[in-house]
Amino acid sequence: MGAGARPPYTNPIPQGLILTGIVVAVSTTALALSLIIRIWKQCGTIEADELREMD
């Protein structure tokens, strides 16, 4: 986006960045949640203290 752009136009780059960032964050969260669910299924708890005792 050059310097000549007039005010009604918004800079598309930050929007692209934010969108990509959101995609990344969503996939990270999805992975995290799936891991949490699997841990819950296997250990019956997601309490850090209890998990540590299980080791």
Place this chain on the structure above:
Amino acid sequence: MEEGAHLAYSPLPALLVLWPLVAALFVVPLGRWRESIRNAFVVVATGVALLGATALIPLIATERRVTCEIPGLVGRLVFTVDSFSMLFALFTTFVWFCSTLYAIDYLKHEHARDRYHVTNLVVLAAMLGVVLAGDLITLYLFFEALGLVAFLFVIHTETDDAKRASIKYFWMTPIGGFLLIGGIFLTYALGGTGAIGPFPAEHGAETLRWAAFVLLLLGFGVKAGMLPVHVWLPDAHPVAPSPASALLSGVMIKAGAYGIFRTVTALFRPEVWEHIEETLWHFSSQIGLVVLWAGIATMFIGVVLALGQHDAKRMLAYHSVSQMGFILAGIGAAGYLGAEGAMGYAGGLYHIVNHALFKAALFLGVGAVYVRTASLDMYKLGGLWKKMPLTFLFTAIAAAGITGVPLFNGFVSKCLVHHAIVEAWELHEVWSLGVAEKIYMITCGGTACSFIKLIGLVFLGKPKAEYGPEVRDASPRMLGAMGLLSVPIIVLGWRPDLLLKGVFEPGLHTWGLESEILEHFLDVYFLSYADLMSVVWAFAIGFAVFFLGMRWGLFRLKAPEWFGVDHWYRRGAIGLVTACEAVAEGYEALRQLDSRGLRRLGVAYHAETDHADRAWRRFTVTLFTGATGLHAQYVIQEAYVALERERQATVHYAIDAAIRRLREHADTDQEHRRAMIDAVRDISSYTAMRLFKERMGVLSDTLHVSRSDDVRYAFARIAGELGAFRKPVAETAIDLARRRIEGENVLRETSAATNRVMSEERFDRRLDSAMPCAHRTARPIREALPSAAAVGDLRDRGLGTLEQTGKWAADMARLIVQAVTQERVTWMMADHVDTGSVALTRRQIQRYARDMSFNVAVLVVVLLAFLVALAGNR
């Protein structure tokens, strides 16, 4: 030093180092094919190496120093050869050749012969690399390779002893390597360029110099078997096969000696052409003194320990330690004397050569005995000279060499070292060096004694066992190898000028030192009366100790364990491990502490919120029920449930009764029946509700004045009786219902009937009578209450109004809340929510996040630290 002035280029040194490596590649294929060809090949390979080293002689004679470089490999490999390096290369390849020749027959009863021969050649390459190295890095590389590959020699037999020794070896060697490379680092810090030559003058602090020197000394000293770091040597050398022992003890420890020699006489000396100024020699003469004393200590302790051994190879290994002491003393004297140190140089280096020759010969001789008799215990052997005459002869020559019998090589070098020490003593009149000289003489006596013992016990005397025909002289090739080694022992004893004039003089000139004193030695001292007498003295001491020792069993004395350096190393290692573990545990404890701290904080937080929660709940419950105490609230809760059930049961009973009645009068139509049942439900509900409220009211009133446990008890007793009132309620309800259907207003009658039932029941009285000691508990409470007069008094003073207003407000609030949320009283009472619920899961995730938060906190701290660092620097 004038770089380049005497540096001629020649590829010979590099070829010399690379040749055995290349040859090693062929050993295994040849061995697979035919053993005899491989045997011939390895002998030829070492022979070629020997020839190559010999070819250095004319080269060095004309060029003084030659150099070459292999740029690509491991950074950059540089080789530089001067007379001293050439000397090392010569005796190395010579002893190697003899040992390889000997090994062919010796190894017939060993396994993994291919591995031995590959190791043999690779170690030869490494050894040549060390002595021909042109800079410290090249030297370090080959030094380390030497240590690592020679490990295969130590472990070769794979017995338990060998494994134990090799573990010790494997600990000591790389640790020595680390010390060494630390020292080399520091030489860079001192302004060195890695070349084996003096540093720029007066560069770097004195402390740094000392640190570099001590690291280098210890690093090389580990390999050389110098005193405090010698512990691996007596274990590792004897367990190897004899030809390998000969190499380990004869040649490889010289790599360490070579390093110390270069450290003292090349690295720390002043520039070659500046030696006119005495003060510049100050530092190198000090470190020379250190090395000298290290040598004296090593030789003495080594010989004392050697006397206590009964295993012949172990004894020889201890003598290697002791003989290294002689060498170090010579090198030390050379350093101490500085510019006039020619005698020390000559003594140290001459002894290096000699020791390589006779120690190798001794190990080979003892090995031959072992091959035939399968025993190494000196006290169990004897009289072998008849059975193995040539072995005896060669061993005796070597023993004569090591003990310094005149006209054998040891005599020359020992005299040279002796003269060097005496010269040092006389130069500065340091009395301590006089002591050193005395220790030197005693050590010579000890050495003599040891070898009298070896020869006397093993070869002379009476056989202690019957030997069969298998005990005969060694095989020709083994004898040939030993014979080859014996030749220079004698030659160097007769003609010391070969080395002194042929090698040392040009070498000393290269390094800018004078050598007239060597001429003087040859002319005046060699075979002089005084020197001969010193040998006589040494042998006198030796014989005396031997006979005394044999008579009184002195040689079997065991020193206490704490006497050995080894013991203290082990203690130190254990202490170190304990300390390390303590640190690790401490760290773990710290981590535990902070996670526990966080957890405790969390628990405290939860306790507080629980507390507040409970207080709030009690407050609301108090509002609902008017009962202040926790127990009273529980009683109310229970009673509530029971009475509520009773209420519903009453209504059901009434409806059931109505239905039964209607069935009896079967004539009624459907619509009438439904109207009837509805009316009964309405009326009985009203009555039951009134009863319920009355009973609850009575209960809470009683709770105000009695102990809640008593109330609970009493209620439990009378709860069963309440069922009796279902029937009258039902009858009244049916009766009234019929009248209501007929169009009558039965409201008043209902109320009256309810009152009747209540008066019949008299719940309060029942409860009162059911309480075991109601009057007793009730009285003190009544007495504690303010009397009417007191209340009036209070009212007069205006406080009562406030109190009354408060009570009224509380009552009103209670009623309002009760009206709105009556059904939920039980729910409010519940202490905890269901464990499977979503709320709990969410809370647990939060707590896991809290556990992670420590990590995140660390992260943030680091981030802040970075910011501060960046900001602070602007």
Place this chain on the structure above:
Amino acid sequence: MVSWPQWLSLVALVPLVGAVTTPAVSRGRSRVAALWALGVMTVTSFAALMLILRVAREGPFSYPFGGWKSPIGIEFRFDEFSASIGIVCLVGWLAVLYSQRYVEHALEEPRIPYYYTLLLLNFTGMIGFAVTGDLFNLFVFMEILSLSSYALVAISGERTAEMAGFKYLIMGAISSLMVLFSIGLLYASTGSLNMADISSRIGDGAVGPIPLAMALAGLTVGFMVKAALFPLHIWLPDAHAIAPSPVSAILSGLVVKTGLIGILRVYQIYYGAKVLDLSSLNTMLVWLGAISIVMGAFFAIFQEDIKMMLAYSTISNIGYIVMGFGLASPYSVIGGSVHIFNHALIKATLFLAAGCLIHKTGYRTLYDLRGVGKAMPLTTAALSVGAISIVGIPPTAGFLCKWYIALGAFEAGQPFFGVALIFGALFIFVYYIRMVNSFYFRQPVHPEFLEVGEAPASMLAPVLILASLCLVMGILGRIPLSFIEPAAHRLLAPLGG
């Protein structure tokens, strides 16, 4: 014939396309998936080789996507540090080969195609990270890499694996966030995302120091988490020890290095900045590196689990590299950069060999593995070569880098760190000698070992190739050193180094 710069886009796109198509191609057959992944890696390796040859001949070059010129369009840029994709391809190829037999036991059958998908995605991330010239693309590739790594750690589906993966994920996500914010900050203050462009704009001095410093701190700390430098290393031992062995080799050998390459990129962006003095950052890196060396080695001593031990030694080796960068003298930067390469070789050797042992015997503690040297002589020999290399005993690969870093310490006038380096090596030596001791010199606890024999050839071959490379790289160590030299000098030029 494809023209030169297009190789650059291919090298990142081929594994990406390969990853996406793996499940479709294999349709659940694990052997097909393995072969497909191997084929994809072969093509990628070829492209990488071409690129490296070109950079060795002509120096850095770039490829603008869609023909848009650099500050506007997205650009891939290949310089000497990008040549690390060579080792990614090499180790990656061998790890894929190795995986084929290993995962048969370690994973459930239906998961295997996805395992290869994740592996290829992982390589995509690493390659893209190394070749991109665009800061935001850097972030995207980093996230591809990180997400696939989290999943790979947890893929075995065991309880501990999932917990380790989760721990890794939390730390990784936070660091990614930091990097993202810093990139945003840089974009806001300079108006560009192209690294070379940002660098020149910073060099102009038009940008104030505060946003720059904040972005620098965020980027550095973010990448430090990825690289597991000392105070931020907590996630590493679990994740690396519990993952399947080929994954451990990739994580330890390659993935943590992306953090280091990230730090290098940060340096490349900032080296022209006149408003900021990087020397304080250097001091900090040197200290953290030194502490990493000692702490990592120290904790490794007490590990019984062989993979745990290797994981801790990764921390100390990362310390060496970071110390090399922080010393900021030509020697040490060269040494550090080459150690990225060499440590990848060495650690891959060690993890894959350890994987062979675990695969065949089913045990993983030093106690249980006693006496295994007799049963699996080739594997344990490879392990010993790796051990000697990582201690830095010549003539193996580890020596020259450490030597250069130590020389750099003297060059920078900080001999203390040279000593710390040797001290660390001593610690490392102690725990590797424990390993060698227990493999060769102790009586086996489990006598059934003597019958197990070597691992299958497709597992043994990568181990042996890597072990021999450890030796070859030690002897021919000069080549990578001289390769990286111009880049190091360019990096240090503004410092007057």
